[in-house]
Amino acid sequence: MSNIKVVVAGPRGRMGSEALRMIEKHDDLNLVACLDMKHEGERIKDIPGLPAFDAKIFTDIDQCFQAVDADVLIDLTTPEYGYLHTKTAIQYGVRPVVGTTGFTSEQLAELTDLAEEKRIGAVIAPNFAIGAVLMMQFSKWAAKYFPDVEIIEKHHDQKLDAPSGTAVKTAELIKQEREKKQQGHPNEQETIQGARGANVDGMHIHSVRLPGLVAHQEVIFGSPGENLTIKHDSFHRQSFMSGIKFSIDHVMKLDVLVYGLENLLE
Numbered sequence: 001m002s003n004i005k006v007v008v009a010g011p012r013g014r015m016g017s018e019a020l021r022m023i024e025k026h027d028d029l030n031l032v033a034c035l036d037m038k039h040e041g042e043r044i045k046d047i048p049g050l051p052a053f054d055a056k057i058f059t060d061i062d063q064c065f066q067a068v069d070a071d072v073l074i075d076l077t078t079p080e081y082g083y084l085h086t087k088t089a090i091q092y093g094v095r096p097v098v099g100t101t102g103f104t105s106e107q108l109a110e111l112t113d114l115a116e117e118k119r120i121g122a123v124i125a126p127n128f129a130i131g132a133v134l135m136m137q138f139s140k141w142a143a144k145y146f147p148d149v150e151i152i153e154k155h156h157d158q159k160l161d162a163p164s165g166t167a168v169k170t171a172e173l174i175k176q177e178r179e180k181k182q183q184g185h186p187n188e189q190e191t192i193q194g195a196r197g198a199n200v201d202g203m204h205i206h207s208v209r210l211p212g213l214v215a216h217q218e219v220i221f222g223s224p225g226e227n228l229t230i231k232h233d234s235f236h237r238q239s240f241m242s243g244i245k246f247s248i249d250h251v252m253k254l255d256v257l258v259y260g261l262e263n264l265l266e
């Protein structure tokens with residue numbers, strides 16, 4: 001059985017701690033270190049509520065990759081640090097599997113070029129839940145027949161980025177299928193700024209943030225006399241874990257950066 005040496009960035013977070021529990025269940029994954037903002041030099045097993053891994057915690061990514069032999073970095077942190085971690089990992093020859101959202105298109109292009117130059121596999125996926133990937137793919141298909149569409153994404157109120165990475169990716173996929181189209185009345189005016197949400201290529205994205213939510217999205221298509229709604233709900237962060245495991249296995253065979261889990265699924 002292969003043994004993939006993994007570093008997790010953001011181990012105390014909602015997603016990072018779930019990723020540790022996923023690693024614990026797989027004998028072929030070996031947690032060799034974690035990157036955190038706090039607890040320098042401590043062990044994961046010493047942090048209350050986390051699994052009993054002996055892996056050491058580093059607060060400095062360079063020190064981490066200089067001290068530890070790692071194959072894969074799983075990043076589940078913040079847009080700012082996720083980008084820096086991904087770039088540094090590629091420079092050290094460590095394959096990033098990134099769930100962190102909020103990267104700009106310029107950052108994604110830069111990371112793609114860097115991975116190509118270094119011939120290092122990388123996966124950046126705004127959503128690792130298989131149902132969400134299907135929701136995006138079905139939406140892309142539907143946009144061929146329904147060019148009028150609005151996206152409503154709903155998340156917990158601790159989320160930093162808006163719109164969600166999933167909503168942005170959905171809009172990008174729809175853009176591949178339809179001509180740019182300004183939706184709604186040509187003379188419509190917002191009497192309160194932001195009432196129509198974000199505008200991507202004429203498509204509107206609405207972001208809801210409330211306690212109690214996890215991660216939810218509806219893509220609503222309209223046509224005279226009918227509507228089609230494609231909806232996905234993640235009720236638990238376990239929903240993202242099989243996609244992360246799948247990406248870890250695949251990234252070991254890649255030598256380029258892949259953006260979006262749909263590009264790895266058959």
Ligand SMILES: NC(=O)C1=CN([C@@H]2O[C@H](COP(=O)(O)OP(=O)(O)OC[C@H]3O[C@@H](n4cnc5c(N)ncnc54)[C@H](OP(=O)(O)O)[C@@H]3O)[C@@H](O)[C@H]2O)C=CC1
Pocket residue numbers: 009010011012013014015016035036037038076077078079081098099100101102125126127128129161165240
């Ligand atoms: N692709 C996907 O399928 C999914 C992606 N996400 C994305 O994953 C990211 C994390 O989400 P979530 O777990 O909910 O967020 P959390 O805020 O719960 O976790 C983020 C963690 O990262 C830590 N952190 C921040 N900066 C650093 C750093 N420089 N080094 C190490 N750790 C750091 C934070 O530390 P501290 O606690 O001290 O602030 C925190 O523990 C978000 O971008 C989110 O959008 C979420 C769900 C699914």
Ligand SMILES: O=C(O)C1=N[C@H](C(=O)O)C[C@H](O)C1
Pocket residue numbers: 101126127128155156159160163164165166167214215216
């Ligand atoms: O922050 C979250 O929680 C999530 N973030 C990702 C996103 O921005 O799309 C994926 C999922 O929606 C959960």
